Amino acid sequence: MNPLPKSHATPARAQRVSSGRYSLGRVFLEGLTGQRGWSRAWAKATPRERYRVVVVGGGGHGLASAFYLATEYGISDVAVLEKGPIGLGNVGRNTTIIRSNYFHPENIRFYEYSLKLWEKLERTLNFNAMVSQRGTLNLFHTEAQRDLFTRRANMMRLLGVDAEPLSREAVKALVPLVDLDNGRYPVLGGFLQRRGGTVRHDAVAWGYARAASEAGVDIVEDCEVTGIARDGSRVTGVETTRGHIAADTVCLAVAGHSSRLAAMAGLTLPLESHVLQAFVSEGIKPVLDVVLTYGAGHFYVSQSDKGGLVFGGAIDGYNSYGQRGTLPMAEEVAAAAVTLLPGLARLKVLRQWGGVMDMSMDGSPIISATPLEGLIVNGGWCYGGFKAIPAGGLATAHLIARHAPHPLAAHLDLERFAAGRTVDERGAGPFPYAH
Amino acid sequence: MLRIPCPWCGERDETEFRYRGDASKVRPAADAGLAAFTAYVYERDNRCGWHLEWWLHVGGCRKLLKVVRHTLSHELHAVGGPEDQLSPPPGLTR
Numbered sequence: 001m002n003p004l005p006k007s008h009a010t011p012a013r014a015q016r017v018s019s020g021r022y023s024l025g026r027v028f029l030e031g032l033t034g035q036r037g038w039s040r041a042w043a044k045a046t047p048r049e050r051y052r053v054v055v056v057g058g059g060g061h062g063l064a065s066a067f068y069l070a071t072e073y074g075i076s077d078v079a080v081l082e083k084g085p086i087g088l089g090n091v092g093r094n095t096t097i098i099r100s101n102y103f104h105p106e107n108i109r110f111y112e113y114s115l116k117l118w119e120k121l122e123r124t125l126n127f128n129a130m131v132s133q134r135g136t137l138n139l140f141h142t143e144a145q146r147d148l149f150t151r152r153a154n155m156m157r158l159l160g161v162d163a164e165p166l167s168r169e170a171v172k173a174l175v176p177l178v179d180l181d182n183g184r185y186p187v188l189g190g191f192l193q194r195r196g197g198t199v200r201h202d203a204v205a206w207g208y209a210r211a212a213s214e215a216g217v218d219i220v221e222d223c224e225v226t227g228i229a230r231d232g233s234r235v236t237g238v239e240t241t242r243g244h245i246a247a248d249t250v251c252l253a254v255a256g257h258s259s260r261l262a263a264m265a266g267l268t269l270p271l272e273s274h275v276l277q278a279f280v281s282e283g284i285k286p287v288l289d290v291v292l293t294y295g296a297g298h299f300y301v302s303q304s305d306k307g308g309l310v311f312g313g314a315i316d317g318y319n320s321y322g323q324r325g326t327l328p329m330a331e332e333v334a335a336a337a338v339t340l341l342p343g344l345a346r347l348k349v350l351r352q353w354g355g356v357m358d359m360s361m362d363g364s365p366i367i368s369a370t371p372l373e374g375l376i377v378n379g380g381w382c383y384g385g386f387k388a389i390p391a392g393g394l395a396t397a398h399l400i401a402r403h404a405p406h407p408l409a410a411h412l413d414l415e416r417f418a419a420g421r422t423v424d425e426r427g428a429g430p431f432p433y434a435h
Numbered sequence: 436m437l438r439i440p441c442p443w444c445g446e447r448d449e450t451e452f453r454y455r456g457d458a459s460k461v462r463p464a465a466d467a468g469l470a471a472f473t474a475y476v477y478e479r480d481n482r483c484g485w486h487l488e489w490w491l492h493v494g495g496c497r498k499l500l501k502v503v504r505h506t507l508s509h510e511l512h513a514v515g516g517p518e519d520q521l522s523p524p525p526g527l528t529r
Contacts, residue, residue: 259481270477272456273506318454321483321507327436328450361477418473430476433454 058082064393076216117390127207136196283307363435451494485523
């Protein structure tokens with residue numbers, strides 16, 4: 001491994017190139033002048049020797065944390081260190097769904113805040129993230145499930161979040177492909193959150209990286225953290241493949257690998273790493289204009305703008321760092337797909353991949369200070385990390401800047417496990433593979 | 436697809452088994468205190484490497500198995516009963 005040289009005298013900010021503001025007028029202008037005026041969306045920074053804040057992990061949460069630190073909390077002396085290139089981790093490997101249909105009030109408030117930030121994200125970032133509020137529809141198949149979903153929808157509506165019950169007929173009208181009368185799991189109805197939907201996930205990474213870079217944050221790619229420097233119980237910086245970088249605060253935003261990074265600082269987290277698969281079919285004409293979830297198995301599907309069906313199911317089920325899926329879960333997901341949407345049985349799967357999740361002990365994320373001074377953890381996202389990127393980033397920035405948890409994320413601290421106030425949406429107990 | 440050699444039933448597909456988590460955790464003494472019980476119930480080493488874990492043979496003998504499996508390659512090193520003391524291959528930590 002060849003350590004790359006570090007810049008010493010020149011601050012990276014001097015070399016920063018602005019990508020300029022994106023607008024319709026500029027598209028026209030560039031069209032007339034041979035598209036020669038576009039520059040890199042974000043500056044490829046060379047790491048300096050010290051920063052006020054170092055964020056480890058250039059995924060959605062890391063980039064969003066850095067962006068909000070610079071724009072909302074006035075701290076732009078920040079570096080985001082990414083092992084590879086921006087956008088190739090979990091932020092580019094998920095099924096792109098946004099929603100806030102939770103049951104616990106603290107979860108509803110947090111994810112609803114995130115949804116509100118999604119709604120204005122493109123204006124905030126000046127980047128087309130293709131935010132599409134096409135609605136998320138959860139189907140139920142038994143009377144008991146109807147009661148459960150109704151209870152959840154009532155909780156949401158009490159907090160001012162939209163949730164709408166749909167009859168069988170309304171489900172059929174919205175998604176004609178659904179087999180209402182499956183012999184084993186007939187569809188009794190559904191709940192629709194109209195403000196839910198999808199977002200182009202790569203654009204989220206690119207948009208935050210560009211906006212953070214513009215705000216003065218150093219985006220350092222190809223810089224793997226190999227150690228965490230400590231002075232007693234205080235974290236003083238990180239060791240990387242590009243040398244030592246000192247920092248007042250180090251924030252880990254490396255969901256999937258949080259345990260490994262925390263172990264470098266001598267911490268053990270309440271997490272297991274598991275693989276979650278996602279699939280894309282060949283492109284077909286528009287057949288599905290909502291995000292649809294199946295209530296009799298773990299299966300969710302939406303149709304991308306290119307025409308492919310993007311779908312997934314549950315985690316593979318045992319600890320794994322292998323970024324590849326196993327066949328039994330692929331088979332289970334396919335079985336759920338053709339049970340719910342039999343008309344798609346002959347559709348070919350084009351791509352399949354797996355990403356590593358931090359599965360936490362109560363199924364809820366962690367945005368928390370740690371027993372080590374100067375070390376913040378943003379992780380434990382299970383399979384809900386994507387939708388939480390804006391709120392997660394903002395809450396992490398708040399915690400770093402104010403040394404106190406954001407009011408909407410105060411319940412996501414590490415202390416909750418010992419204190420017995422876990423936030424267990426599923427009621428599955430301390431078994432990460434069951435969430 | 437894992438093929439797990441059950442000591443009682445022979446080699447079977449992973450779909451016959453149910454994963455039951457980290458088997459290296461030992462229940463502390465009743466008076467060990469909050470920190471010890473928090474570590475036992477919630478904290479996991481979560482290694483990228485050899486992992487000692489429980490599998491329940493629900494679709495077979497319904498017995499609990501201890502398995503040493505690699506969490507990156509998914510290779511199985513050893514399988515035994517609940518009382519067996521299994522350890523990872525010597526000299527390899529990941």
